[in-house]
Amino acid sequence: MLNMLNSCKLCPRNCNVNRLKDELGFCKSGSNLSIARVSLHKWEEPCISGTKGSGTIFFSNCNLKCVFCQNHEISQEQIGKEISIKRLSEIFMEQQNYGAHNINLVTPTHFVPQIIESIKLSRRNGLSIPILYNSNGYENVETIKSLEGYIDIYLPDLKYINNKFAEKYSMAQDYFKFASCAIDEMVSQAPNPVFNENGIMLKGVIIRHLMLPGLLFDSKKIVDYIYKKYGDNVYLSLMNQYTPMFNAAKYPEINKPLNKKHYESLIDYCRNLGFKNAFIQEEGTAKESFVPHFDLSGV
Numbered sequence: 001m002l003n004m005l006n007s008c009k010l011c012p013r014n015c016n017v018n019r020l021k022d023e024l025g026f027c028k029s030g031s032n033l034s035i036a037r038v039s040l041h042k043w044e045e046p047c048i049s050g051t052k053g054s055g056t057i058f059f060s061n062c063n064l065k066c067v068f069c070q071n072h073e074i075s076q077e078q079i080g081k082e083i084s085i086k087r088l089s090e091i092f093m094e095q096q097n098y099g100a101h102n103i104n105l106v107t108p109t110h111f112v113p114q115i116i117e118s119i120k121l122s123r124r125n126g127l128s129i130p131i132l133y134n135s136n137g138y139e140n141v142e143t144i145k146s147l148e149g150y151i152d153i154y155l156p157d158l159k160y161i162n163n164k165f166a167e168k169y170s171m172a173q174d175y176f177k178f179a180s181c182a183i184d185e186m187v188s189q190a191p192n193p194v195f196n197e198n199g200i201m202l203k204g205v206i207i208r209h210l211m212l213p214g215l216l217f218d219s220k221k222i223v224d225y226i227y228k229k230y231g232d233n234v235y236l237s238l239m240n241q242y243t244p245m246f247n248a249a250k251y252p253e254i255n256k257p258l259n260k261k262h263y264e265s266l267i268d269y270c271r272n273l274g275f276k277n278a279f280i281q282e283e284g285t286a287k288e289s290f291v292p293h294f295d296l297s298g299v
């Protein structure tokens, strides 16, 4: 599995670099895992956080360059600590022992081979809670196929449908082409949501869409696409937590908070389409204070 790193094509950047020999590609990830925080997180969708929290692991680096990234310290500024495959498997076990409902791998794409090895190790040691793949959606289908049997719940973003905005705000002109194929594969691995008696998700797909200022038209096209393609076999999570941060100041059209009426309009639109399985966010989630501190806690 680790030999996937010797000519890395884990994501659509297809850098083809030998990460086992310290060559770095677009995401600047080497052969070692790097993480910036581990915590029991209570602010995910209710079926993920439950009452005890989701055992969340924030990986360093990213294969997108979102100008508004709220986690830019770890995604683009390489904050984090290198750890071994064995240490990650111990972290999984620690989270299970703390009572986490699941293991939540945040932005894991560029570390998939190492993560699979850690999952194998921790399963041998008794890891039994669901494992959740929390991704920006910019994925190669082959990488998602390699996760079959290891991942129980997929939580991909579907950020853009328009190539122009994908390029402008995330440096990924072909985002929708790859994200839509990757989500197809995720749904084929987890075609129907399954919950336990307490309403905690055990298997399934939740597609997240973070609404951006001024892009109501695009957001409507995205939810149209999701509903026509998957109906109620997936859950939709509409996010209003956009905060103008990081390099958003260079783009006046998104350097402002989300218009509350636009978010309500998108919710109405989903209701009219027929969505039954959808999560929405309360007002007040768009604050910098909700951004986690990447202080290496739990690492």
Ligand code: SF4
Binding pocket: 008, 009, 010, 011, 012, 013, 014, 015, 016, 017, 024, 025, 026, 027, 028, 029, 063, 109, 110
């Ligand atoms: S995971 Fe990183 S090195 Fe590999 S193809 Fe993607 S951006 Fe390039």
